[in-house]
Amino acid sequence: MASYIVRSAMNISRRGLFTSAVRSAIPEEFPETMSVLTGLEKKEIEANIAGKDDRFEVQTLKRGDNSREAPIAIRSVYKSRVIGCICTDESTAIQWMWLKRGAPQQCACGHYFQLTDAKSAAGQ
């Protein structure tokens, strides 16, 4: 018993300051950044590299021409999404509304919006 304790104490003391069974010396360089990223963070950065800054479409959109036949497409994975319409350039308040799945909806100022499918970035 005593010899076992001495032996394991010796083994532990040989491991050095940072105990790690796998790496003994600190490598010079970090591993390649893209290889260690996961999850949403990785998806966002991949989109950034591909030239798409707003991967999750949360930034303000520039509203183009629209009509009942060609409404502005708002993407979501859910049944509804809150949107805010800045009705005129001089508006000081944002007109918030729930956009429901289905037919195009109109803001009080007359613009058309429709909820369309988005691919889920996480989960199923």
Next chain:
Amino acid sequence: MASFPRIFFRKISSTPALKAIDAGGAYHQEADKARDLWKKITLFVAFPAIAIASANCYVMEISHHHERPEFVPYEHMRIRTKKFFWGDGNHTFFHNKEVNPLPDGYED
């Protein structure tokens, strides 16, 4: 004025994801340069400065002779409205009997 918050928020997101990924690009070289500069500042400016200041402290400490002042029981000094909750309740936490008198004078 209205754009101030926007500028502020852009400034604090100081991790430019794209740039930091770009291994061989200009940003990497920039970071290499900055790293070398700060390494040199640490090793060749900061360390000598610390060494000189330490030596200065040491020399000044051994050169002048410490003479503790005569004990005068001023009313605004050595205040003990309540006992300390350590020791005998009469010694401050960093008490040094060579230089710090108790309310009724030096200990030795």
Next chain:
Amino acid sequence: MKKNHPFHLVTNSPWPILSSFALMNLLISTVNLMNKKDILLMNLSLMILMLNLYQWWRDVKRESSIKGDHTIIVKKMIKMGMILFILSEVMFFISFFWGFFHASLAPSMEIGLKWPPKGINPFNPLEIPLLNTIVLVSSGASITWAHQALISKKLKQTIESMLITIMLGLYFSFLQWWEYKNSSFTISDSIFGSSFFLTTGFHGIHVIIGTMFIITAIQSIYTLKSNSVNHLSLELSAWYWHFVDVVWLFLYLVIYWWNK
């Protein structure tokens, strides 16, 4: 759970409520220590609090590194939280400086109508306080070196420069302890001693906390949980360290130098 937004909706966690209770226990047991001279309970609740915080931050670290939940906007919000926290700390120190100026700019009759008060022999600012200033400013340089080394992906240099920063932090703490030990005035020597030790003492505690913060950042880098885009532990600990540094500069100017 489907999602197509960058926000991090956190899952249920036991740590907020458990650390709240640990904090309450710490408060009550500290009062107990002060009144009954019994330190056992305080040590116990301090230990419970430490374990809580360790596991809470471990979970946050796992969310960021293994789950990849920290998108750009989440990082931005964490940074906002840190800014607000540091701002509150600034206010905390402003109150001590306020108290100091209140007592020193118009010294009262009880302390001899002069500042420093009669019978007080302050430190020579050109000895250890100057060395302390240089040590802290230097550690600011070495932590900037660490940050740049991390961005340019040099693992070994990052860890080395952070170890240098920690050594400098420990050197500062040692020098402050030595200064306290050899001080000719104590915390109960007039308003001068009270405000001096209250302010520098809280600053010293912040240096120790900052050192521990940098040690956790080293751990995160050594286990490769930080990388060139996701390294808030180092960045925020550097912010905190710079804050401690700036507070010291004001302390040095006002309480050590101008005071003399």
